[in-house]
Amino acid sequence: MNHVPLLSARGLSKRYGARIGCEEIDLDLHEGEVLAIVGESGSGKSTLLGLMSTQLESTTGSLAYRRRDGLSVELDKLSEMERRILLRTEWGFIQQDARLGLRMNVSAGGNVGERLMAVGWRHYGQIRSEAQDWLARVEISADRMDDAPTTFSGGMRQRLQIARNMVTKPRLVFMDEPTGGLDVSVQARLLDLIRSLVALTGLSIVIVTHDLAVARLLSHRIAVMRQGRIVEIGLADQVLEDPQDPYTQLLVSSVLQV
Amino acid sequence: MSDLPEYNFAYLDEQTKRMIRRAILKAIAIPGYQTPFASREMPMPYGWGTGGVQVTAAILGTDDVLKVIDQGSDDTTNAVSIRKFFARTAGVRTTTRTPEATIIQTRHRIPETALGEHQVIVYQVPIPEPLRFLEPRETETRRMHALEDYGVMHVKLYEDIAQHGHIATAYAYPVKVDERYVMDPSPTPKFDNPKMNQCPALQLFGAGREKRIYAIPPYTRVVSLDFEDHPFERTRISGACSLCNSTKAFLDEVITDDQGGRAFMCSDTDYCEQARSRIGPLS
Helix, strand or coil, X not given: CCCCCCEEEEEEEEEECCEEEEEEEEEEECCCCEEEEECCCCCCHHHHXXXXXXXXXXXXXXXXXXXXXXXXXXXXXXXXXXXXXXXXXXXXXXXXXXXXXXXXXXXXXXXXXXXXXXXCCCCHHHHHHHHHHHHHHCCCCHHHCCCCHXXXXXXXXXXXXXXXXXXXXXXXXXXXCCCCCCCHHHHHHHHHXXXXXXXXXXXXXXXXXXXXHHHHHHCCEEEEEECCEEEEEEEHHHHHHCCCCHHXXXXXXXXXXX | CCCCCCCECCECCHHHHHHHHHHXXXXXXXXXXXXXXXXXXXXXXXXXXXXXXXXXXXXXXXXXXXXXXXXXXCXXXXXXXHHHHHHHHCCCEECCCHHHCCEEEEECCCCCCCCCCCCEEEEECCCCCCCCCCCCCHHHHHHHHHCCCCHXXXXXXXXXXXXXXXXCCCECCCEEECCCEEECCCCCEHHHHHHHCCCCCEEEEXXXXXXXXXXXXXXXXXXXXCECCECCCCCXXXXXXXXXXXXXXXXXXXXXXXXXXXXXXXXXXXXXXXXXXXXXXXX
């Protein structure tokens, strides 16, 4: 286990003109760690996720990532080509809306195989068996392999998105409300899947959610955001059981009890 | 003096030709790269070869001999009208014989007779962007070309095999030029793809509506994309030309009656005629 953080943000800010997206974020993510970012709508969760995954450009601040080869790189200094290679070999991104993360008119197998082909796989049989293997792991049966995701249910699409991202064995996956819009039983299966992937592969995850139950189930640490700033960060149980910040207290007490 | 309007040599004005020649030079310098150019309105509709016609007009000289083919044939409407167009506006000699031509403008086919160093082949291209059907955004496709981000190209071939058991793309089969740019060889059948590789003739591609010119310089490596376990295959044709008996040429299937009668014949009419004049008519 390496003690240098996998991803490290210092003074990360994003302003949209005069408005604040997020402000002065200091954050470390370690290998094998699941970090949940929670907060209400408009609190800057998605902006922060966008910044950390280099999809947005920060206004100020720095972001360092420790690559598989042990080298730490400043992400804003990477060339576009290096950034893309990183995105498809070491990282994954799960969108809330599966239609943004999948090629909807390409078969499930093709969706999973795309990353393999992008990193140079040129043997159809191997690509197919690897894709099939990953589809099985996310519980998509082999006879749906050649169907387009347009014919899939919401839960299946999310699982396909996970397979598509996991096939190149990334070290870090960003998730933006992956369970949004799914009914609770489908949510539960998806959360189970993500938990088992973390346990099996030692994957690190940054997950944005407004659902505290999801954060509790999945994450080791929770960061609570409000108005673009992290108001509280700590171990998941600690934050949820003994919130220190008044806003976190309000957030935790607003959860409906069944 | 005739009453006909006076055109500049080969229809286009000299400044326009200069602009097109610049684009062509750039295209030759970067094999397979789609060079933008200020495509002009031509006196024919888009889709009839306005890109090819502009390229031909820009490179045509008084001593050139022009051949124009459409689907391999010298006597279809598109070929006849473009040939007439240049005969009238440039007064150049035209021919149907492949070895005699110095410039060959084509839609779809590359002649069966091997091309030589003294020749230029000009392709009419409807859709120059090989990534278009997978990525609709032009800004993104340009970035993908710049970064050699071509994984998605194989997704298309993967889908073919997954659905049909083999690579079913039969025309506009993507190629990699000079180990760098992925290029769409216009709607030529994949049967002709191997002819592009190490071709002694200069190959120019013009897309009028899309305003792009690209090129393959003589003796350039052109490789058709494929998988290790599903290698590129030329279209196989089970039959022989009913006129010249050729089995090596690309054959068209022609319906001969309404009783299900069919016959094969060469798509390259000049090749077929030459073969027949050598062996005499088949009984």
